[in-house]
Amino acid sequence: MARIYTLVNQKGGVGKTTTAINMGSYLGYFGQRVLLVDLDPQANATSCLGVDKRAVKSGIYEVLIGAVPFGSQVLHNPRFKLSLLPSSPALAGAEIELVEMDKRESRLSEALEPARERYDYILIDCPPSLSLLTVNGLVAAADGVIIPVQCEYLALEGLGMLTQTLHRVQSTVSPGLKVRGVVLTMYDGRTNLAMDVVQEVRHFFPEEVFQTIIPRSVRLAEAPSYGQPISIYAPDSNAAKAYMNLVSEMLRQDGITTPILE
Ligand SMILES: Nc1ncnc2c1ncn2[C@@H]1O[C@H](COP(=O)(O)OP(=O)(O)O)[C@@H](O)[C@H]1O
Numbered sequence: 001m002a003r004i005y006t007l008v009n010q011k012g013g014v015g016k017t018t019t020a021i022n023m024g025s026y027l028g029y030f031g032q033r034v035l036l037v038d039l040d041p042q043a044n045a046t047s048c049l050g051v052d053k054r055a056v057k058s059g060i061y062e063v064l065i066g067a068v069p070f071g072s073q074v075l076h077n078p079r080f081k082l083s084l085l086p087s088s089p090a091l092a093g094a095e096i097e098l099v100e101m102d103k104r105e106s107r108l109s110e111a112l113e114p115a116r117e118r119y120d121y122i123l124i125d126c127p128p129s130l131s132l133l134t135v136n137g138l139v140a141a142a143d144g145v146i147i148p149v150q151c152e153y154l155a156l157e158g159l160g161m162l163t164q165t166l167h168r169v170q171s172t173v174s175p176g177l178k179v180r181g182v183v184l185t186m187y188d189g190r191t192n193l194a195m196d197v198v199q200e201v202r203h204f205f206p207e208e209v210f211q212t213i214i215p216r217s218v219r220l221a222e223a224p225s226y227g228q229p230i231s232i233y234a235p236d237s238n239a240a241k242a243y244m245n246l247v248s249e250m251l252r253q254d255g256i257t258t259p260i261l262e
Protein backbone atom coordinates (compact mmCIF):
# COMPACT_ATOMS: atom_id res chain seq x y z
CA MET A 1 0.00 0.00 0.00
CA ALA A 2 1.51 3.28 -1.11
CA ARG A 3 2.55 5.90 1.38
CA ILE A 4 1.00 9.21 0.38
CA TYR A 5 2.84 12.43 1.16
CA THR A 6 1.68 15.88 0.13
CA LEU A 7 4.12 18.74 -0.43
CA VAL A 8 2.56 21.90 0.86
CA ASN A 9 3.38 25.52 1.68
CA GLN A 10 1.12 28.32 0.57
CA LYS A 11 4.17 30.41 -0.14
CA GLY A 12 5.31 30.17 -3.77
CA GLY A 13 8.90 29.62 -4.80
CA VAL A 14 10.00 27.71 -1.70
CA GLY A 15 10.92 24.49 -3.50
CA LYS A 16 7.75 22.39 -3.35
CA THR A 17 7.85 21.36 -6.99
CA THR A 18 11.62 20.94 -7.07
CA THR A 19 11.46 18.74 -3.99
CA ALA A 20 8.50 16.72 -5.31
CA ILE A 21 10.29 15.96 -8.57
CA ASN A 22 13.67 15.15 -7.14
CA MET A 23 12.38 13.27 -4.14
CA GLY A 24 10.25 11.30 -6.59
CA SER A 25 13.05 10.42 -8.94
CA TYR A 26 15.41 9.38 -6.13
CA LEU A 27 12.71 7.24 -4.54
CA GLY A 28 12.50 5.59 -7.96
CA TYR A 29 16.27 5.29 -8.09
CA PHE A 30 16.11 3.38 -4.80
CA GLY A 31 13.68 0.92 -6.31
CA GLN A 32 10.39 2.38 -5.15
CA ARG A 33 7.40 2.62 -7.46
CA VAL A 34 6.55 6.32 -7.46
CA LEU A 35 3.59 8.35 -8.63
CA LEU A 36 3.92 12.12 -8.69
CA VAL A 37 0.58 13.94 -8.73
CA ASP A 38 0.69 17.48 -10.09
CA LEU A 39 -2.09 19.31 -8.26
CA ASP A 40 -1.09 22.81 -9.37
CA PRO A 41 -3.01 24.50 -12.22
CA GLN A 42 0.31 26.10 -13.18
CA ALA A 43 1.49 22.56 -13.97
CA ASN A 44 5.11 23.28 -13.06
CA ALA A 45 5.89 19.69 -12.10
CA THR A 46 4.42 18.56 -15.42
CA SER A 47 6.55 21.06 -17.38
CA CYS A 48 9.68 20.43 -15.32
CA LEU A 49 9.46 16.77 -16.34
CA GLY A 50 9.37 17.74 -19.99
CA VAL A 51 5.64 17.26 -20.59
CA ASP A 52 3.79 19.96 -22.53
CA LYS A 53 0.91 20.93 -20.26
CA ARG A 54 -1.16 22.21 -23.18
CA ALA A 55 -0.98 18.79 -24.80
CA VAL A 56 -2.40 17.06 -21.71
CA LYS A 57 -5.80 15.80 -22.84
CA SER A 58 -6.58 13.96 -19.68
CA GLY A 59 -4.91 14.44 -16.32
CA ILE A 60 -5.55 15.34 -12.70
CA TYR A 61 -8.44 17.64 -13.61
CA GLU A 62 -10.46 14.88 -15.27
CA VAL A 63 -9.74 12.53 -12.37
CA LEU A 64 -10.76 15.11 -9.75
CA ILE A 65 -14.07 16.03 -11.29
CA GLY A 66 -14.79 12.35 -11.82
CA ALA A 67 -14.93 12.49 -15.61
CA VAL A 68 -12.62 9.47 -15.86
CA PRO A 69 -11.30 6.94 -13.36
CA PHE A 70 -7.66 7.05 -12.28
CA GLY A 71 -5.32 5.15 -14.58
CA SER A 72 -4.99 5.98 -18.22
CA GLN A 73 -3.76 9.55 -17.60
CA VAL A 74 -0.58 8.38 -15.93
CA LEU A 75 2.63 8.97 -17.88
CA HIS A 76 5.40 6.60 -16.90
CA ASN A 77 8.97 7.71 -17.48
CA PRO A 78 11.38 4.79 -17.02
CA ARG A 79 14.42 7.03 -17.41
CA PHE A 80 13.29 9.35 -14.62
CA LYS A 81 12.11 6.31 -12.63
CA LEU A 82 8.73 7.80 -11.85
CA SER A 83 5.18 8.12 -13.10
CA LEU A 84 3.35 11.41 -13.43
CA LEU A 85 -0.32 12.23 -13.14
CA PRO A 86 -0.05 15.48 -15.10
CA SER A 87 -1.81 18.77 -14.60
CA SER A 88 -3.08 21.13 -17.26
CA PRO A 89 -4.48 24.68 -17.31
CA ALA A 90 -8.00 23.15 -17.10
CA LEU A 91 -7.33 22.48 -13.42
CA ALA A 92 -7.82 26.17 -12.64
CA GLY A 93 -11.53 25.63 -13.30
CA ALA A 94 -11.72 22.75 -10.83
CA GLU A 95 -11.45 25.18 -7.95
CA ILE A 96 -14.87 26.59 -8.80
CA GLU A 97 -16.46 23.34 -9.96
CA LEU A 98 -15.42 21.50 -6.80
CA VAL A 99 -17.30 23.93 -4.58
CA GLU A 100 -20.59 22.56 -5.89
CA MET A 101 -19.59 18.94 -5.62
CA ASP A 102 -20.29 16.26 -3.10
CA LYS A 103 -17.42 15.48 -0.69
CA ARG A 104 -15.52 18.33 -2.22
CA GLU A 105 -12.58 18.04 0.18
CA SER A 106 -11.98 14.34 -0.29
CA ARG A 107 -12.30 13.86 -4.03
CA LEU A 108 -8.58 13.46 -4.60
CA SER A 109 -8.23 11.05 -1.72
CA GLU A 110 -11.00 8.87 -3.15
CA ALA A 111 -9.76 9.13 -6.72
CA LEU A 112 -6.29 7.95 -5.67
CA GLU A 113 -7.56 4.93 -3.75
CA PRO A 114 -6.97 2.51 -6.69
CA ALA A 115 -3.44 3.92 -7.13
CA ARG A 116 -2.38 2.85 -3.65
CA GLU A 117 -2.03 -0.76 -4.75
CA ARG A 118 0.18 0.10 -7.68
CA TYR A 119 2.81 2.31 -6.09
CA ASP A 120 5.06 2.44 -3.04
CA TYR A 121 5.04 6.22 -2.81
CA ILE A 122 2.58 8.84 -4.01
CA LEU A 123 3.79 12.44 -3.82
CA ILE A 124 1.30 15.26 -4.33
CA ASP A 125 2.62 18.67 -5.39
CA CYS A 126 0.26 21.45 -4.21
CA PRO A 127 -0.31 24.92 -5.63
CA PRO A 128 0.99 27.92 -3.65
CA SER A 129 -2.30 28.64 -1.89
CA LEU A 130 -4.57 27.28 0.81
CA SER A 131 -7.33 26.68 -1.71
CA LEU A 132 -9.80 23.85 -2.07
CA LEU A 133 -7.27 22.08 -4.31
CA THR A 134 -4.70 22.24 -1.52
CA VAL A 135 -7.29 21.03 1.00
CA ASN A 136 -7.84 18.04 -1.32
CA GLY A 137 -4.09 17.50 -1.23
CA LEU A 138 -4.11 17.63 2.57
CA VAL A 139 -7.01 15.21 2.94
CA ALA A 140 -5.27 12.81 0.55
CA ALA A 141 -2.02 12.99 2.56
CA ALA A 142 -2.62 9.66 4.26
CA ASP A 143 0.91 9.54 5.69
CA GLY A 144 1.49 13.23 6.28
CA VAL A 145 2.59 16.45 4.71
CA ILE A 146 6.08 17.46 3.73
CA ILE A 147 6.71 21.18 4.12
CA PRO A 148 9.56 22.72 2.13
CA VAL A 149 10.87 25.90 3.78
CA GLN A 150 13.24 28.25 2.01
CA CYS A 151 16.23 29.31 4.13
CA GLU A 152 15.63 33.02 3.87
CA TYR A 153 14.43 36.01 5.83
CA LEU A 154 10.80 35.63 7.02
CA ALA A 155 10.86 31.88 6.37
CA LEU A 156 8.61 31.33 9.35
CA GLU A 157 6.11 33.89 8.21
CA GLY A 158 3.18 31.97 6.84
CA LEU A 159 4.05 28.75 8.67
CA GLY A 160 1.65 29.86 11.41
CA MET A 161 -1.12 30.15 8.86
CA LEU A 162 -0.22 26.79 7.35
CA THR A 163 -0.29 25.18 10.79
CA GLN A 164 -3.75 26.66 11.39
CA THR A 165 -5.00 25.23 8.12
CA LEU A 166 -3.56 21.83 9.03
CA HIS A 167 -5.39 21.99 12.36
CA ARG A 168 -8.63 22.97 10.67
CA VAL A 169 -8.43 20.08 8.24
CA GLN A 170 -7.50 17.78 11.15
CA SER A 171 -10.50 18.81 13.19
CA THR A 172 -12.97 18.51 10.31
CA VAL A 173 -12.25 16.07 7.50
CA SER A 174 -8.94 14.43 8.28
CA PRO A 175 -8.24 13.70 11.96
CA GLY A 176 -5.12 11.69 11.21
CA LEU A 177 -3.35 14.44 9.28
CA LYS A 178 0.23 14.95 10.42
CA VAL A 179 3.45 16.67 9.46
CA ARG A 180 5.75 14.00 8.04
CA GLY A 181 8.73 16.29 7.62
CA VAL A 182 10.08 19.74 6.97
CA VAL A 183 12.69 20.19 4.23
CA LEU A 184 15.04 23.16 4.40
CA THR A 185 15.73 24.35 0.86
CA MET A 186 17.93 26.83 -0.99
CA TYR A 187 20.45 26.99 1.82
CA ASP A 188 23.33 29.36 1.22
CA GLY A 189 26.06 28.45 3.70
CA ARG A 190 27.89 31.71 3.11
CA THR A 191 25.29 33.73 4.95
CA ASN A 192 24.66 33.95 8.69
CA LEU A 193 21.03 34.49 7.84
CA ALA A 194 20.63 31.00 6.38
CA MET A 195 22.10 29.47 9.54
CA ASP A 196 19.75 31.53 11.70
CA VAL A 197 16.78 30.38 9.67
CA VAL A 198 17.80 26.74 10.08
CA GLN A 199 17.87 27.28 13.86
CA GLU A 200 14.51 29.02 13.86
CA VAL A 201 12.77 26.39 11.79
CA ARG A 202 14.23 23.59 13.92
CA HIS A 203 12.93 25.44 16.97
CA PHE A 204 9.45 25.77 15.42
CA PHE A 205 9.36 22.10 14.34
CA PRO A 206 11.62 20.38 16.89
CA GLU A 207 10.86 16.84 15.71
CA GLU A 208 10.04 17.19 12.05
CA VAL A 209 12.92 18.86 10.25
CA PHE A 210 14.97 16.51 8.07
CA GLN A 211 18.70 16.51 8.86
CA THR A 212 19.55 16.84 5.20
CA ILE A 213 19.51 20.43 3.96
CA ILE A 214 19.12 21.25 0.26
CA PRO A 215 21.71 23.82 -0.87
CA ARG A 216 21.03 26.67 -3.24
CA SER A 217 22.24 25.37 -6.59
CA VAL A 218 22.33 26.74 -10.11
CA ARG A 219 22.04 23.18 -11.40
CA LEU A 220 18.71 22.72 -9.65
CA ALA A 221 17.41 25.93 -11.17
CA GLU A 222 18.59 24.86 -14.64
CA ALA A 223 17.28 21.31 -14.69
CA PRO A 224 13.60 22.22 -15.38
CA SER A 225 14.45 23.95 -18.64
CA TYR A 226 15.87 20.63 -19.81
CA GLY A 227 12.78 18.84 -18.56
CA GLN A 228 14.85 16.62 -16.29
CA PRO A 229 15.18 15.79 -12.61
CA ILE A 230 18.59 16.51 -11.07
CA SER A 231 19.35 12.76 -10.96
CA ILE A 232 19.60 12.88 -14.76
CA TYR A 233 20.63 16.47 -15.42
CA ALA A 234 23.55 16.71 -12.98
CA PRO A 235 23.85 13.50 -10.97
CA ASP A 236 27.27 14.44 -9.59
CA SER A 237 26.26 17.87 -8.31
CA ASN A 238 25.97 18.70 -4.64
CA ALA A 239 22.27 19.31 -5.11
CA ALA A 240 21.79 15.81 -6.52
CA LYS A 241 23.68 14.34 -3.57
CA ALA A 242 21.54 16.37 -1.19
CA TYR A 243 18.28 15.07 -2.66
CA MET A 244 19.66 11.55 -2.65
CA ASN A 245 20.59 11.92 1.02
CA LEU A 246 17.20 13.38 1.83
CA VAL A 247 15.51 10.39 0.25
CA SER A 248 17.81 7.92 2.04
CA GLU A 249 16.94 9.63 5.31
CA MET A 250 13.24 9.42 4.55
CA LEU A 251 13.41 5.76 3.51
CA ARG A 252 15.33 4.92 6.66
CA GLN A 253 12.67 6.61 8.78
CA ASP A 254 10.02 4.69 6.85
CA GLY A 255 11.79 1.46 7.71
CA ILE A 256 12.87 0.70 4.16
CA THR A 257 16.45 -0.42 3.72
CA THR A 258 18.02 0.84 0.54
CA PRO A 259 20.55 -1.06 -1.48
CA ILE A 260 23.91 0.65 -1.84
CA LEU A 261 23.84 1.82 -5.43
CA GLU A 262 26.88 3.29 -7.07
N1 LIG B 1 17.83 24.51 -4.05
C1 LIG B 1 17.59 25.36 -5.06
N2 LIG B 1 18.58 26.13 -5.56
C2 LIG B 1 18.34 27.00 -6.57
N3 LIG B 1 17.16 27.17 -7.16
C3 LIG B 1 16.13 26.43 -6.72
C4 LIG B 1 16.29 25.49 -5.66
N4 LIG B 1 15.08 24.90 -5.43
C5 LIG B 1 14.23 25.45 -6.30
N5 LIG B 1 14.85 26.36 -7.08
C6 LIG B 1 14.24 27.20 -8.12
O1 LIG B 1 13.42 28.16 -7.46
C7 LIG B 1 12.21 28.34 -8.15
C8 LIG B 1 11.03 27.98 -7.25
O2 LIG B 1 11.09 26.60 -6.92
P1 LIG B 1 9.81 25.67 -6.99
O3 LIG B 1 10.26 24.29 -6.64
O4 LIG B 1 9.10 25.84 -8.28
O5 LIG B 1 8.93 26.28 -5.81
P2 LIG B 1 7.37 26.11 -5.47
O6 LIG B 1 6.90 24.85 -6.11
O7 LIG B 1 7.33 26.08 -3.98
O8 LIG B 1 6.70 27.33 -6.02
C9 LIG B 1 12.29 27.50 -9.40
O9 LIG B 1 12.76 28.30 -10.46
C10 LIG B 1 13.33 26.44 -9.04
O10 LIG B 1 14.01 25.97 -10.18
Ligand SMILES: [Mg+2]
Pocket (backbone or CB within 6 Å): 016, 017, 018, 040, 044, 045, 126, 127, 128
Ligand atom coordinates in the same frame (compact mmCIF):
# COMPACT_ATOMS: atom_id res chain seq x y z
MG1 LIG C 1 5.29 24.57 -7.43
